[in-house]
Amino acid sequence: MSQRKRSKVSGFSQGDDGDEDFNVSQTPTHSQVQRNLERRSQDQVNQKVSELVQFLLVKDQKKIPIKRADILKKVIREYRDVYSEIINRAGRTLQEVFGLQLVEIDTRHHIYILTSNLPRAEGENLRRDNQTAKLGLLIIILSFIFMRGNSAKDGAVWEFLRRLRVQPGERHEVFGDVKKLVTEEFVRQKYLEITPIPLTDPPEFKYQWGPRAAKETSKKDVLRFVAKIQGKDPTFWTSQYTEAEATP
């Protein structure tokens, strides 16, 4: 297999298991892992690597963020002593074969997602079922948040959606329960972050981009999308334009 891209999988440093709910057997050092590795047969380790790759791919299909605790419990099991090696090899395989990268989006709780390493292609449509429609709604919400200065109150977001005839209380033909889709599914998939605003009564919430949103799209793309809809040039929004150009 290709020797290229041998760099270590991002997000998988092994020294930060401080507040781990699942103990990775006292985080063995590199040489310990090597010694442990010699005790295992190559076939067994390879088997674990491919199981892990499949596990990650299945979870990713549903856009479910993957917890390290689940990886350990469901896949690694009695192979904890060589955990770091298995996860590194799985990450390398995902890059080399699938063009996907394992990214740790939450370093405190060790939560991972897969993102594509390939450049975004113009007009690319990865899915054509109602998933696409959901992503359409998502991009509208992400645009709204970005144009509002990267944060918007829940009231404003829903007022905006209401004007697009997407009502939180009604069952939408394509989106089903919209409230649930936006406040639960998008949040669980890490596209959106919704946090309560302190000292508000009735409670108000702040909507921001989640870590997956930043990985799968960019401020530049979102601004381009807004500009296209409004029939203007992206430079029309000076501060957003400067910000978008400055963000990779």
Added chain:
Amino acid sequence: MAAQMTDAHRRFLQVLMSHGIMEGSEARKLHRRCCEIHKVYYAHDKLDDFISTINSHLQPLFMQIRKGMSEGDGRAHYALVNLAETEITKMASDYTENELELFRKAMDLIILSENGFASSTEILNLADQLKTKKMKKKEAEQVLKVFVEDKWLSERNGEYTLHTRCIIEMEQYILSNYQDVARKCNICHSLAIQSQVCESCGIAMHLPCVRKYFRAQTEPRCPQCNDFWSCDIPGTSRMDSQSPSKTGRAEKSFILSPRRC
């Protein structure tokens, strides 16, 4: 040493995975697009080579892009399958125990049926007999919808059958676990869920295979026992509209190399 993978291969794989399954012409279009985007060598008739490069890299992971035929219209489809342990529990670690049990029961009904279909009523009646955890009918209805969305089942007028993707992925599992009841098509030798069965000798044929096989015959006779084929030949009118010389040739090569069905 297998050919190197390029980003074109990786993109093809990513899109195929997100679709679950792709029809042949869609896959050919995607092949072209991927090669264009990444500016790598493209030849329109080399899709299978392109895929076998991907497969050589998937092999150590016990995965494979496999080609199969839709039992409805006979068109080729491609799907990424898991070779390691293709049993239902592995189908996706994403379903709950009782959802998997419901799927298993639905699959029993479909495979044991005459024509490869089970009605929604039949399946929903099983919902409160699940051993793992009973399901309300409403819940089961939702679960069936998810199975259809996830392309494990397909539905037509309230009748369910196995989706082409499911057949491609689980063919071996079904053949070994339903040994006495699962039928193989006499023409293409693949698993046949929706099929016609010879009344005399009991051999089965896929509907598209039936269509192709009998196209050139004045009187349909069973390829095995030569008895009169009593089932209705499906879609004969559609076939008439096609250019005769072309279909004639396709027919011949089909018979000469039945495995390519």
